[in-house]
Amino acid sequence: MAARTQVLSKSPEFDAMSHDELLNDITQFQLDTTRQEKLERNIKSAKLPFPSASLETLPVFIKRQIDTHYLNRIAECDWIRNKQNLIVTGLDEKAAAKLASSIARKAIENDFKVKYHDITSLLERFFIYRSEPQTGSKSPIIKLLDELKRPDVIFLRGLGQHPITDLPKADLSRIIQWREGKGGIIVTSPYQPKDWVEMLGNTPDAFQIKDGLTEVSHHFHLARKAVMSDEGDGNDKP
Numbered sequence: 001m002a003a004r005t006q007v008l009s010k011s012p013e014f015d016a017m018s019h020d021e022l023l024n025d026i027t028q029f030q031l032d033t034t035r036q037e038k039l040e041r042n043i044k045s046a047k048l049p050f051p052s053a054s055l056e057t058l059p060v061f062i063k064r065q066i067d068t069h070y071l072n073r074i075a076e077c078d079w080i081r082n083k084q085n086l087i088v089t090g091l092d093e094k095a096a097a098k099l100a101s102s103i104a105r106k107a108i109e110n111d112f113k114v115k116y117h118d119i120t121s122l123l124e125r126f127f128i129y130r131s132e133p134q135t136g137s138k139s140p141i142i143k144l145l146d147e148l149k150r151p152d153v154i155f156l157r158g159l160g161q162h163p164i165t166d167l168p169k170a171d172l173s174r175i176i177q178w179r180e181g182k183g184g185i186i187v188t189s190p191y192q193p194k195d196w197v198e199m200l201g202n203t204p205d206a207f208q209i210k211d212g213l214t215e216v217s218h219h220f221h222l223a224r225k226a227v228m229s230d231e232g233d234g235n236d237k238p
Helices: 002-009 019-046 068-075 093-109 119-130 140-149 166-178 193-200 204-214
Strands: 085-090 114-118 153-157 184-189 217-222
Touching: 019 093, 019 114, 068 093, 068 217, 085 093, 085 204, 093 114, 093 153, 093 184, 093 217, 114 119, 119 140, 119 153, 119 166, 140 166, 166 204, 193 204, 204 217
Parallel strands: 085 184, 085 217, 114 153, 153 184
Antiparallel strands: none
16 A cells, blocks of 8 residues: 555646545555455466466457357356356367466456366376275365365366276266366367267266266367467467
8 A cells, every 4th residue: 555655646646636536546456456466366276277368368260260259258157157067179279278268267357266177187186096095084086076176167178188998987977976066167178079978988977978068068169270370379388
């Protein structure tokens, strides 16, 4: 507050400001600063693959492939309030993850808690925890499932990016069931949902994964890859 007062004191309008106007300005500045700091903490905690990506700065080649009016509706975050999921598909995995990160960031800006997980790494955690002894009243796997249930949104990147065997497939099915009625799931995949069962191997868990993610969902598909002339936007990272 002192710093804001010092800045205002150097402005031409300072002498003309009433006490109430000065107090309102300082109070609003403090509220804006606190909110921005909270936003930055929540974005950092979410661990998005593209934390600086935003809907306002999406690359042109992505904007040209999606319905922007529909995207603006998604940005209002009713899909989270209504316990729906969001699917982003396309052969350009990086572009799909960037669009999904932009939507996840908008959710954070609307005060929803978001947590990102690479699907392969997440399922490897289940494999490791399965071999650990049970401690206390909960097994490591149940603790992990509880961790996955807490955020309003979990962002799962790369469904079908790598082969999934039967046991990890069952774990993924369990994650989706565990989160039923809790916020939403963002998932990216190089495959469109109609191909998921075949991609996952035509098993009961494959059907459950597809149905659990798509039954009430929104879908964006990026049909083409980026070209060098319109890919760069300052947000690229591996």
